[in-house]
Amino acid sequence: MRACRHGLSAVLLCVAAMTACTAAAELPTLEDAARQLDSDGGALLSSAGLRLSTESPVDDDSCVPGQVRRYFRAESDLASASSGLLDLLQEMGYDKVVDDLDLRDGDQDVSVLRNPETRLTFELTVLSGDRPGVRIIGKTTCYATD
Secondary structure, three states, X not given: OHHHHHHHHHHHHHHHHHHHHHHHHOOOOHHHHHHHHHHHHHHHXXXXXXXXXXXXXXXXXXOOOOEEEEEEEEEEOOHHHHOOHHHHHHHOOOEEEEOHHHHOEOOEEEEEEEOOOOOOEEEEEEEOOOOXXXXXXXXXXXXXXX
């Protein structure tokens, strides 16, 4: 009886693991991910009074050759613009992956958040010191070019 119970538990764990792996393997298309990146970035822009960086490219070729990713960059000269951005990203389904304790760099506080479903990543940097401000960089994962 005890062996049967443990066997059933093992089978259920294997099925759950296979389901999780199958669900995680479904990557949104680059177009879908780019739309979601624009939508989430727009929500951040409107909530914090940030402005899009003019030099920010739409496509980023920092992936391995043959791959591309979409990119979003916004900033503000006011450090107070960061107020509530972490909470907003977490409400949108982003999990904190790294925070400033891991990336402490003098005048910069950095947090990195990732949405496990869309695989979008946002990096929030709050600058202090001589030139205070806020910078947000959002990226899709790398996709193969067609």
